[in-house]
Amino acid sequence: MKTNVGGIDRVLRVVLGLGLVGATLAGAIGAWGWLGVLVAATGVIGFCPAYLPFGFRSCSTRKD
Template identity: 65%
Template sequence: MKSNVGGIDRILRIVVGALLIAGALSGLIGAWGWLGLVLVATGVFRFCPAYLPFGLSSCARK
């Protein structure tokens, strides 16, 4: 798996994902907040399968 999630994208995914999970745990936003798990996972592993069909990458160019 080649990384396709860059630095700022990674941080945003992890932070927003954690906020969504916290909202789901506290009951503020309901079950939709568990989608934050996907954001956290893609941020931690630096790979987003949704980027593949479009050839996107937010990693710095070498």
């Protein structure tokens, strides 16, 4: 599994994911906010399966 999520994208995913989970725990939004766990996980891992079909990468490619 290669990394396909870059630095800024990763930070935004973790922050947004934790925000969704926090809002769900606070009762501000419904159960769909638990999707924040998935969003945060893709940020922590650095891999997003939704990017694969489109060949998209938000990280720089390594040139050896």
